[in-house]
Amino acid sequence: MNLFLWILLGFLVICALAATFHRNLLSTVIIFMGYSVVMSVIWVLLQSPDLAITEAAVGAGVTGVLFFVTLKKIRQVDDEYSEGKKHEEEKQD
Amino acid sequence: MKKKSRTKNQSLFARIQSFLDSQDDRLTEEMERDEEPEPPHESKLPVWGQTVEGLASGEIRFFDKIYPFAAFLLALFIIAVLLVTASRLPRFGGDSNPALNEVTERYLEDGMEETGAVNLVTGIILDYRAFDTLGESHVLFTAAVAVLVLLFDAATEKQDLLENRDYDLAGDTVFREGVRFLLPVILLFGVYVVLNGHLSPGGGFSGGAILGAGLILHSLGYGFAATEKLVNRKSYGALTVCSLCFYSLSKAYSFFTGANHLPSIITSGVPGRIFSAGLILPLNICVGIVVACTMYGFFSLYKRGRI
Numbered sequence: 001m002n003l004f005l006w007i008l009l010g011f012l013v014i015c016a017l018a019a020t021f022h023r024n025l026l027s028t029v030i031i032f033m034g035y036s037v038v039m040s041v042i043w044v045l046l047q048s049p050d051l052a053i054t055e056a057a058v059g060a061g062v063t064g065v066l067f068f069v070t071l072k073k074i075r076q077v078d079d080e081y082s083e084g085k086k087h088e089e090e091k092q093d
Numbered sequence: 094m095k096k097k098s099r100t101k102n103q104s105l106f107a108r109i110q111s112f113l114d115s116q117d118d119r120l121t122e123e124m125e126r127d128e129e130p131e132p133p134h135e136s137k138l139p140v141w142g143q144t145v146e147g148l149a150s151g152e153i154r155f156f157d158k159i160y161p162f163a164a165f166l167l168a169l170f171i172i173a174v175l176l177v178t179a180s181r182l183p184r185f186g187g188d189s190n191p192a193l194n195e196v197t198e199r200y201l202e203d204g205m206e207e208t209g210a211v212n213l214v215t216g217i218i219l220d221y222r223a224f225d226t227l228g229e230s231h232v233l234f235t236a237a238v239a240v241l242v243l244l245f246d247a248a249t250e251k252q253d254l255l256e257n258r259d260y261d262l263a264g265d266t267v268f269r270e271g272v273r274f275l276l277p278v279i280l281l282f283g284v285y286v287v288l289n290g291h292l293s294p295g296g297g298f299s300g301g302a303i304l305g306a307g308l309i310l311h312s313l314g315y316g317f318a319a320t321e322k323l324v325n326r327k328s329y330g331a332l333t334v335c336s337l338c339f340y341s342l343s344k345a346y347s348f349f350t351g352a353n354h355l356p357s358i359i360t361s362g363v364p365g366r367i368f369s370a371g372l373i374l375p376l377n378i379c380v381g382i383v384v385a386c387t388m389y390g391f392f393s394l395y396k397r398g399r400i
Contacts, residue, residue, distance in 0.1 A: 046185075049294035050214045053286065057302035062388050065309055069395040 005045055011038050029067040036060040209362055209370035210291035219296070219373045219380075223344045226376075230383050234337055237387045246398030272314030279307040287381035291370040297380025304381065305388025312389070317397060324389055326400045333386050336379035343372055 015035040022028045036059030043052035183190045200217060210216030218226050287300030312320040324332075362369030393400050 048214075050212070050296060050299065053295055053299035054302060057299055057306055061306045062302060062309065062392075065306075066391060066395060069392065073395065 001045070005042070008038050008042050008045075012042070025071055026068075029064055029071065032067070033060045033064040036063070205364055208373065209364050210373055211364050212291055212293060212296070214294075215290045215296045215373060215377070216370070219290075219376050220371070223372075223376065224347045226380065227340055227344050230337060230340060230380050233383055233387045234333060237333075237390050240391055240394050241400070244394045244398055269314045272310055276307055276311055276314075279303060279310065283307055283381075283385070287377055288367065288374070290377040291373045292365065292367065297377040298384055300377075301381035301384025302388060304385035305392075308385065308389040309392045312393070317393065320389075324386065324400075329386050329390060329400050332382050336382045340376060340379045343376065 012035060015031055015038065019028045019031040019035065022031065036055055039059065040052045040055040043049070043055055187193075200213065200221070204213045204216050204221075205211065208216035208220040210220065283300050283303035283306075285300075286295035286303060287297060290296030290300065308320060308324060362371070364370070368374070390400050
């Protein structure tokens with residue numbers, strides 16, 4: 001069980017670094033949600049299931065959705081989508 | 094792609110530097126792109142770029158070099174401080190931890206008798222420390238009001254332009270059928286977590302968050318018009334304010350009694366039954382309603398500018 005905890009903690013550090021250094025904001029939000037899921041497993045291992053439920057619902061669910069909506073609002077997602085489309089069109093040309 | 098291949102065999106610092114540089118490039122690109130479509134207006138005011146070049150390009154370049162370095166040093170310093178602090182924390186669950194004092198003993202030994210809650214965490218946050226939780230739920234309400242002030246957009250009410258553009262998911266059959274299967278389970282689980290807060294892990298905050306996530310899912314699958322039958326601006330205000338008022342009335346007397354309990358006419362009942370633990374069950378429901386409404390309200394305000 002201890003080894004399992006260490007693996008999860010290492011994953012948390014990797015997630016934190018990846019979320020900081022990733023260029024794509026959409027991927028950053030998804031990494032952040034993965035971080036929350038692992039964190040909720042760690043809460044269960046630390047014997048606080050109350051916090052685990054809250055972390056899973058808020059951290060992995062609602063916060064992620066709000067981030068997505070914000071990204072869409074500031075046109076980050078749309079921009080990347082249209083840029084990808086542009087590249088496709090250029091290829092076709 | 095070129096930049097990525099270049100940064101492969103460099104030190105961490107060089108990578109951070111090139112990362113920051115690339116972000117700068119991207120920012121300037123975006124700024125240029127934003128500026129392009131604007132018609133060139135003839136004004137006598139000095140343009141920003143000209144001022145920079147004319148006045149103090151040397152100084153600004155100097156700071157350009159200093160900033161990443163200083164930021165890196167600052168980050169290293171903060172990391173070092175945090176690591177040193179974390180290494181000096183007492184061992185998790187140790188015998189001589191400062192948190193393990195007579196308060197903890199009292200909670201663990203007499204908690205179930207005094208509060209009637211089998212789940213001691215809920216017993217603590219909604220009975221011993223109910224006053225703190227009162228503040229927390231008001232913080233949620235205040236946050237919702239702040240978002241409402243910032244994002245409320247009365248114009249969307251008259252012309253529902255957003256209504257048609259943003260809900261592309263509502264037309265997705267797979268997503269909607271998935272919601273049809275998942276939603277009852279999610280809502281039922283949320284209600285279960287709220288109502289069993291004093292018996293099993295969970296309570297108002299976690300159950301309310303699950304309920305709010307369910308409401309968000311429903312509005313994504315079926316559009317806001319369908320969700321508005323349950324939560325619209327009127328019912329949102331009524332539910333939130335009634336819950337907070339009930340909570341305040343039942344617990345805010347601690348202001349006047351010096352944070353002491355008054356003898357309650359509601360008995361704590363038999364621990365383990367659902368109608369037990371005195372006021373904890375209704376307070377859990379109140380907190381659950383506030384959290385669920387706040388979550389959904391945030392989403393609705395972010396997405397379309399009104400509740």
